[in-house]
Amino acid sequence: MDSQDSTARPFRVIVVGGGIAGLVASNCLQRAGIDHVVLEKRAEIAPAEGASISLYSNSARILHQIGCLEAVESVGAPANRVKFRLPDGTIISDVGLFEHLKENHGNSGVIIERRRLMQILYDNLPTKSLVRTGCSVKGLRLVEDGIEAVLADGTVEIGDMVIGCDGVHSSVRSMMWDYSNKTTPLVALQRRKRCASMKANWKVLLLTGPAMPEIGHHVFTFVTFRLKEPVIWPRRMFYTAQDAEQLAETVASYPVCESLLFGELWRKRERASLVNVEEGVLDKWHFGRIVLAGDAAHKVTFHMGFGGNSSIGSIATLCNQLKKEIKSHNESSLSPSTLERLFESYQTKRHARMKMNPDLGYSTKLLARWIFPRLPERYLSDQFSKIIKREPKLEYIGMGSFPRGQLTWEDEATTGNSKDEDLE
Numbered sequence: 001m002d003s004q005d006s007t008a009r010p011f012r013v014i015v016v017g018g019g020i021a022g023l024v025a026s027n028c029l030q031r032a033g034i035d036h037v038v039l040e041k042r043a044e045i046a047p048a049e050g051a052s053i054s055l056y057s058n059s060a061r062i063l064h065q066i067g068c069l070e071a072v073e074s075v076g077a078p079a080n081r082v083k084f085r086l087p088d089g090t091i092i093s094d095v096g097l098f099e100h101l102k103e104n105h106g107n108s109g110v111i112i113e114r115r116r117l118m119q120i121l122y123d124n125l126p127t128k129s130l131v132r133t134g135c136s137v138k139g140l141r142l143v144e145d146g147i148e149a150v151l152a153d154g155t156v157e158i159g160d161m162v163i164g165c166d167g168v169h170s171s172v173r174s175m176m177w178d179y180s181n182k183t184t185p186l187v188a189l190q191r192r193k194r195c196a197s198m199k200a201n202w203k204v205l206l207l208t209g210p211a212m213p214e215i216g217h218h219v220f221t222f223v224t225f226r227l228k229e230p231v232i233w234p235r236r237m238f239y240t241a242q243d244a245e246q247l248a249e250t251v252a253s254y255p256v257c258e259s260l261l262f263g264e265l266w267r268k269r270e271r272a273s274l275v276n277v278e279e280g281v282l283d284k285w286h287f288g289r290i291v292l293a294g295d296a297a298h299k300v301t302f303h304m305g306f307g308g309n310s311s312i313g314s315i316a317t318l319c320n321q322l323k324k325e326i327k328s329h330n331e332s333s334l335s336p337s338t339l340e341r342l343f344e345s346y347q348t349k350r351h352a353r354m355k356m357n358p359d360l361g362y363s364t365k366l367l368a369r370w371i372f373p374r375l376p377e378r379y380l381s382d383q384f385s386k387i388i389k390r391e392p393k394l395e396y397i398g399m400g401s402f403p404r405g406q407l408t409w410e411d412e413a414t415t416g417n418s419k420d421e422d423l424e
């Protein structure tokens with residue numbers, strides 16, 4: 001594709017990565033009327049990989065706005081109670097986490113197989129041709145009037161900005177540092193060094209299984225194991241099916257409910273994999289015309305299941321700001337300095353939010369064994385609600401029939417609500 005004069009085309013966004021963040025971005029950008037392309041390296045939109053994703057009330061609010069909550073709820077499992085057990089199966093804590101979240105926010109959230117969510121997000125796109133699969137981005141070129149993404153086959157997409165939604169091992173992030181290295185080498189080096197905060201302390205055995213009468217619906221299981229030592233970026237570890245098999249053997253006798261042991265689930269599994277889970281929030285998410293979103297910028301603690309939720313929230317924040325800015329510039333192109341200001345404001349908002357997510361990793365066992373059973377029933381949900389109620393919605397789409405809960409969303413707060421004050 002030839003480079004075009006930026007004045008001759010509408011403002012255009014290049015989204016690298018068609019995972020959860022990338023597909024939500026296309027849904028949000030299409031509804032904002034912003035031209036874009038999503039470039040996904042995999043051949044398929046919804047590959048048979050991974051297990052499930054937990055979507056909390058804040059994601060439900062945005063999915064409702066873009067028109068796919070109903071489809072998600074129809075195939076997902078309603079989130080319900082959370083039970084903590086001892087290795088012999090004894091329940092030490094049984095809290096109605098999601099029931100309370102529903103009371104607080106009007107929607108309990110849903111647990112859905114990742115690939116089904118991906119398919120729904122894709123099917124929900126008004127124009128599907130804006131998402132291109134089999135397009136691996138190998139390079140970014142800052143040109144005078146925009147930015148070019150160079151694909152593996154040598155073709156080029158031109159736009160005004162790039163959103164790096166290419167996951168925790170983001171190559172857009174590395175390309176961004178390469179650019180900043182040219183102008184501010186020492187600063188870029190410090191950023192690379194600080195990326196070492198993106199580290200894996202845990203590995204997780206992911207398993208999907210068929211519907212089982214003991215559980216009532218499809219099985220998605222995650223078993224987490226502490227790594228002997230952290231695996232620090234850019235080091236990466238890959239595990240074989242045999243590694244997964246051996247590890248599964250070590251927890252085969254653990255109960256997953258009243259009538260099933262993990263080993264039984266393992267034998268009936270449909271898919272399983274063993275992966276490290278990185279965690280970390282980077283301190284700089286943009287440079288020039290490049291900005292990061294989703295796991296590329298913030299990979300929050302795995303134990304709370306906020307990864308997909310945080311990505312959806314970041315995309316909503318970025319799209320809100322883009323929509324507003326483009327409107328105030330009469331739909332014409334945004335200058336590099338305007339983009340810089342916009343990206344900085346987006347990062348400031350989201351970075352503070354991501355840092356609010358507690359790092360439960362090291363303390364999960366201690367909390368589950370000794371602390372949670374002694375706390376009031378609503379304690380856990382109220383802690384979650386403090387995070388959820390501050391998450392954004394899309395400011396340019398109405399809320400329609402989304403139910404209201406007892407708490408006020410921060411972006412809808414007008415007067416004091418005593419229930420909200422109780423939570424503070």
Ligand SMILES: Cc1cc2nc3c(=O)[nH]c(=O)nc-3n(C[C@H](O)[C@H](O)[C@H](O)COP(=O)(O)OP(=O)(O)OC[C@H]3O[C@@H](n4cnc5c(N)ncnc54)[C@H](O)[C@@H]3O)c2cc1C
Pocket residue numbers: 016017018019020021022039040041042047049050051052053054114135136137138165166167168170171172206293294295296307308309311
């Ligand atoms: C295959 C897969 C399975 C997963 N399974 C689970 C799970 O079961 N449970 C869970 O909680 N989380 C899972 N995750 C992680 C989860 O999706 C993310 O933590 C979270 O949703 C944030 O999404 P994201 O879009 O930022 O990143 P991701 O969902 O990781 O998506 C990144 C996308 O970018 C694409 N990409 C990477 N590099 C390039 C490039 N150079 N050019 C073009 N495209 C590129 C990748 O193919 C991928 O589709 C999985 C991720 C993947 C990729």
